[in-house]
Amino acid sequence: MTATIDRLTFSERVTSTPARLSLTPMGSAPGLLDGAWWPRSRDLSRELPDLVDVLDACWGRITRVTVNPTHWSVIPRKVAVAGHKVHVGWFANEQDPHKLILLSYTSGRWDLLVIPPETDAAAAARLMAAAATPGGLATASALMAKEDASREVQESLDQEEAWETEGGHTSAAAENPNPPGSVRSARGM
Template identity: 65%
Template sequence: MTATIFDKPAVEERASSSLPLRLTLAPAGTAPTLIDGAWWPRSRDLTAELPALTAVLDPLWGRITRVTVNPTFWPVIPRKVPVAGHLVHVGWFKAEQDPHKLLLLSYTAGRWDLLVIPPETSPDTAARLMTAAADPLRVLTASGLVQEAEFFRIAAEADWDSTRERAWDSEGGHGAGRRISRSPAQAFTAAQAVTAQIPVPKEGK
């Protein structure tokens, strides 16, 4: 998989936009899937976060004119967000849209669906999610990917606790009050997140 990281500031007037854009996209030419990539914003403020995202996507996909979210994780949903040179209309669907997904519409290229990685996610877990979202063989929904990553995080922590307890015992510690930990099928090793080639947008899903 060839990879590129989008790390150039997109909009200078907002502090969050002066930082690298954390975005990964599926490889070009892959079959239609539930997710086209992943976006890791730094906050839940759409007014602050969308300008940087659209500044990168507009030249690649055609002008982004509308986005929709699920209000579960977005405390404020503005009707319109000013971005470079135009306005993006913002809508929401509660029952119809995955709470961890951002839907984007371009008037020239069609529709895109991005996994939204929670801003508070640890770098290791975010790296796993970004890699999974760009995997051509992925079959999980946005929420499914988040749940899978949480399982690996818990399993890795349990394995680490078990390793520390064994080391403590070997150094003379006792087993009183020992916590029982489940070992994961395999320890999670955080992979560096990559951004794949830009795929051709898909009309409807």
């Protein structure tokens, strides 16, 4: 019997998707955030390797990542990334629940807004642009709250527009449940 050995590792066979990431321009005024990351899921083991691969090339080797456990169901202690391991820690009260902190021994620290995976593309684009604004003074949670408020206002406007296109009133059947000529009469009750 002949056996063929495939020398490619599993990670080489699976093409990874590029990280959805927006960063402040290099050399720009520092702000509270260094950009935004929009993961495709809430699985850090699956999402961090793509993010760290991109950032290792930009910022030097990322060695540690911290998150707030509020939005992550499982937080691994270590995640394998091309050629090294990244230690993952969490801080429940000390860290903004919408922020990811990345640390490098050689280059420092970066704070990224984490956009929830279920966010629609338009909202994610607005959040990514806001988080990558040089010298920005909004926190990750403040940006998320502003986006939530803006979405609620838009939903309210959409409801109002629907109301106006329907003539601004309820249907005739709802206004008069017993129209003239109906079988039911006040005496028969």
